[in-house]
Amino acid sequence: MDDLYMNKIQDTVKNIMKDMKNSEEQSIYKNLFSKGKIGGLELKNRIVMTPMENCLNNKDATVSDEMIAFYVERAKGGIGLIITEVTRVNDENGVADRQQLSAAHDKYIPGLKKLADAVHENGGKIFIQLHHPGRQGFCEVNGNKPMMAPSRTQCNVVHQETREMTTKEAEGLVQDFINAACRVRAAGIDGVEIHGAHGYLINQFLSPYTNKRTDKYGGSFENRMRFIEEIVIGIREKCGQDYPVIARLSVDEFLRTNGVEDGILLKDGIKIAKHLEKIGVDAIDVSAGIYETMNVSWEPISFSQGWKLYLAExxxxxxxxxxxxxAVIREAAYADKIIGEGRTDFVGSARLHFADPEWSNKARENRAYESRLCISCLHCIETLFSGVATGNPVECSINIQAGKEFEYCNMKKNGDGRVVVILGAGPSGLEAARVLAMRKFKPIIFEKSDRIGGQLNLANKPPKKEKISWLINYLQLQVHKLGVEIRLNKIPTIDEIKKLSPYAVFVAEGSSPIIPESINGIHGKNVFTIVDVLSGKTEIYNKKVAVIGSGMTGLETAEFLASKNNDVTVFEMGDNIGEGVFFQNLTDVQGRLKKHNVEMITNHKLISIRNNTVIFEILPHGEIKEYDFDYIIISLGTSPNKELIDEIKSNFYTVRVIGDAEKPGRIRNAMETGFESAYNL
Known part of the structure; x- marks a missing residue:
């Protein structure tokens, strides 16, 4: 630990702790931890966990133990108000996913009461969000019938068969919302949020883009407001004037970015909010977008903290x-600041508290620097979409316990100081060390380079990827705080490892770029890997550059190069750019590449490189085509570093291979294999 780099880490950590621990009695975030009110309900702070599906419910739509454990963990974490995921008001035509909460029948009341009681026992307040997907639902989970909507227009993302509901059916759904609110109140839930955002049913009635009706629910502003107005007034009449009601709104659908002229603009959102206040809504939960402009609803990593705060203002x-x-609110200091400036009354986030259920307590205790901040990678949203069909729970890339609180509720602390050697200080090795140290083992990390973080030190280099550094900082602080020994610039011999008498050895040596040796010229002097480029080993400016491979790393490297005034072309052997990349991340990076005039070419198989000439076979017909470039960057995936694995396994009884050393993947794979191997050791 006397390495210059580790000394710098220690000094940085000490300075952070000294600066932040200037008050042991009261949080320095006085605005964030001032009391707030929604209707007549007093809240202990201004922190709201906004809704996000987690697909944890029982298959019969009753509340599961896993669901309760998930929300209890957040209540224990100090959140002022939890608003649950979307909750059905109709089980026949309003299903969002198979594992979704429901308040559509009285049989759900006992489970909802159990949930309410558990949250209350742990110091929290909880609202249920009432929801119907409308045209954005999936026929498969709604009896294979067309989705009911205000108008017949299909959603251009989910592409489900859609039919216009009758006036009588619309009136029936109004009553479904009211009845669901009554059940929620009977269960002891503290209030309801009506989901009028993100392109779901109520939003569809509000927006002229999706509401083409000619009856009392369509046409004029007053008619388009009628559906939600009848719901609010009905809830007030049935549940009482003092029962808190929040409306979540997409106050700007951002459809003008898609060339649509008749969507909700901010001026319309203001008008809607004012009308809802007039009829008795207690608070407005401000959001934006619909499925067709999804990146402003659930933002990818490129969106900056607070970017859409102006809407709430x-x-x-x-x-x-x-x-x-x-508004991508992540840091406690920023959250406190915007409340103090009067720009919002409450700060809301779902992903933030998914990534770190203890975020609120850490901020209150002046330990915000310990927070595991959401990096906006969208793994949760990707698994949410797949979960609609599979029923699998939503996952977080950086918090493996999220959604598995019931499973991981008993971390054994039986390490007894036994040594575990970890080879590699990437995310899998660091996460394993963190968990092992918590379990009272003595992890010792050997890292061949001069710094910790592994591939994360490359992942944070492309434009707008700075949030990755939050994860590096979190893991760095955790291993320091837990006293994990790290030996940098060191590849130990078998004998050196044996001298430590390890109880187990974890191999976390990562992966290396795939270099297809069969391709002539692949080792040319102007041919480099993405590691060469992102690490800074090779710097390229004002040149003509080819990037071979259009996975996410290839595309991000192309953007990195384009930002340095290079003329970049991306080549892909397959039919599609970014095959396998989650569509939100893909459209996000492609939009920026377009601004840089990066050309993207498919069906080109690299067959050889001759000096500055790159030679491709055009698939499927086999034509040969040549292009000239100053530099060629190879981005064809990675393969595990397995050099030591066989030798380690032959010399030590308990060996765990984790992260990319097991199988190259994304951050989730690294963190998950590190966590689970350490948890189950």
Whole structure:
């Protein structure tokens, strides 16, 4: 630990802790931890966990132990108000996913009461979000019938058969919302949120883009408001004037970015919010977008903290009831600042508290620097979409316990100081060390390079990937705090490992770029890997560059090069650019590449390189085509570093291979294999 780099880490950590621990009695985030009110309900702070599906419920739509454990962990974590995931008001035509909460029948009341009681026992308040997907639902989970919607227009993302509901059916759904609210209140839930955002059913009635009706629910502003108005008034009549009601709104659908002229603009969102205040809504939960502009609803990593706060600000200026803002808010200091400036009343996030259920307590205790901040990688949203069909729970890339609180509720602390050697200080090795140290083992990490973080030190280099550094900082702080020994610039021999008498050895040596040796010229002097480029080993400016391979890393490397004024072309052997990349991340990076005039070419198989000439076979017909470039960058995936694995296994009884050393993958794979191997050792 006397290495210059580790000394720098220790000094940095000490300075952070000294600066932040300037008050042991009271949180330095006074605005964030001031009391707030929604209707007559007092909340202990201004922190709201906004809704996000987690697919944890029982298959019969009753509340599961896993669901309760998930929300209890967040209540224990100090959140002022938890708003659950979307909850059905109709089990026949309003299903979002197979594992979804429901309040559509009285039989669900006991489970909802159990959930409410558990959250209350742990110091939390909880609202249920009432929801119907409308045209954005999936026929497969709704009896294979067309999705009911205000109008017949299909969603251009889910492409499900859609039919326009009758006036009588619309009136019936209004009553479904009201009845669901009554059941929620009977269960002891503290309030309801009506989901009028993100392109779901109520949003579809509000927006002229999706509402083409000619009856009392369509046409004029007043008619388009009628559906949600009848719901709010009905809830007030049935549940009482003092029962808190929040409305979540997409106050701007951002459809103008898609060339659509008749969607909700901010001026319309203000008008809607003012009308809802007039009829008795207690707070507005401000969001944006619909499925067709999804990246402004659930933002990829490129969106900066607070980027859409201006929407909440404009709503707040126009109404007197509280405003909740969800705007990629991540850091406690920033959250405290915007509340203090009067820009919002409450700060909302789902992903933040998914990644770190203890975020609120850490901020209150002046330990915000210990927070595991969401990096906006969208793994949760990707697994959410797949979970609709599979029923599998939503996952977080950086918090493996998220959604598995019931499973991982008893971390044994039986390490007894036994040594575990970890080869590699990438995310899998660091996460394993963190968990092992918590279990009272003595992890010792050997890292062949001069710094910790592994591939994360490359992943944070492309433009707008700075949030990856939050994860590096978190893991760095955790292993330091837990006293993990790290030996940098060191590849130990078998004898050196044996001298430590390890109880187990974890191999976390990562992966290396695939270099197809069969391709002539692959080792040319102007041919480099993405590691060469992102590490800074090779710097390229103002050149003509080919990137071979259009996976996410290839595309991000192309953007990195384009930002340095290079003329970049991406070549892909397959039919599609970014095959296998989650569509939100793909459209996000492609939009920026387009601005850089990066050309993307498919069906080109690299067959050889001759000096500056790159030679491709055009698939499927086999034509040969040549291009000239100054530099060629290879991005064809990675293969595990397995050099030591056989030797380690032959010399030590208990060996775990984790992260990319087991199988190259994304951050989730690295963190998951590190966590689970350490948890189950």
């Amino acid at each position: 404009e709503i707040k200026k126009s109404i007197n009831i509280p405003v909740i803002s969800a």
